[in-house]
Amino acid sequence: MAPRAEWLELVKEEALDPDRPIVDPHHHLWERPGFRYLLDEFLADQQGHNIIATVYVQAASMHRIDGPEPLRPIGETEFVNGIAAMSASGIYGTSRMNAGIVGHANLRLGAAVADVLDAHLAVARGRFRGIRHAVASDTDPAVDRAIMIAAGWDPSKPPPARPVPPPGLLGDAAFREGIATLGRYGMSFDAWLYHPQIPELTALARARPEVSIILDHVGGVLGIGPYAGRHAEVMAKWKADMAELATCPNVSVKVGGLTMPICGFGWENNAAPPTSEDVAARTRDWYLFVIDTFGPERCMFESNFPVDKSCCSYMVLWNAFKRMTADFSEADKTALFSSTAKRVYRLDL
16 A cells, blocks of 8 residues: 555654764665655655665565576565665765665575575675565464555465465574574574564574574564554563563664554554654654663664555654654764664675
8 A cells, every 4th residue: 555645745844853874774665556666756755864875675576577486586686786776876866775685585495595695695786684584473364464555565465475474483493594594694684573473583583693683673563453452461561572582682673663554553544644743752662662671782763664654754753763862872873873773784884
């Protein structure tokens, strides 16, 4: 479902702290029926904030339609690396879009996933940084339906590149061997899951302490389906599980994603979109808990655009992050807005 441009235009703001350098470590690009989000659209959303670089994260976009199945995700890396080259030309400004690329490989291939990693590296021209093999799985089909709609898919026609992961995937022996292979390549693993699965990620992080693991969207907090109206209960369990995960020094966290419809705040159903004050007020307790628990040096603000664009604008989102950290030290702000992302994704800017 494409974002409603006219609805988002009902709230206009100027950028707070507009000169602050930002590395956006999580966004997508795609061309889907009725939903185009490519370089021009992304650059237009960024206007006002000082986005110096971004990291593209796997979205099952532009997979090859033929050839060996394990190698079809290489098409996504080819696609976004081409956009990175466009950005690096300087024609589109000084920002470096897709300075880092996180692609997909089937980690259940175990050690054999090395062939796929080699293929990603061959086409990414030094930009490839890691793999996201989504493990987000819930017993209620309404959850997966909601995320498919937000990502621009027709839920009645799931794409072949986006199967629903089986439960328990993080504990699968072959999957863990795939994770170990990532470690041997010096690559990171982006973990997209739902909050009830956080303990499974903790077990994986302890089993593979040599691998850099990045938890997307503060652990995929759910607030729809069987979780609707239970934010207090969900938060209590989530806090306990996140505190345990924080004991794993190889785990970093992307601070964002609560403006996805699956989180249940309901902004997308309002007559007007939220202001940055609204977003900061509703998400502050969640985000500040993560920052306090993991420390700014292991946390990075993210946009998750265009998925989160269904609930607020890019301007509003980053203003909200700036509002909730207004009293932070300069060192902590630098970590959250740029330096953690640069270090974790090994970006040479």
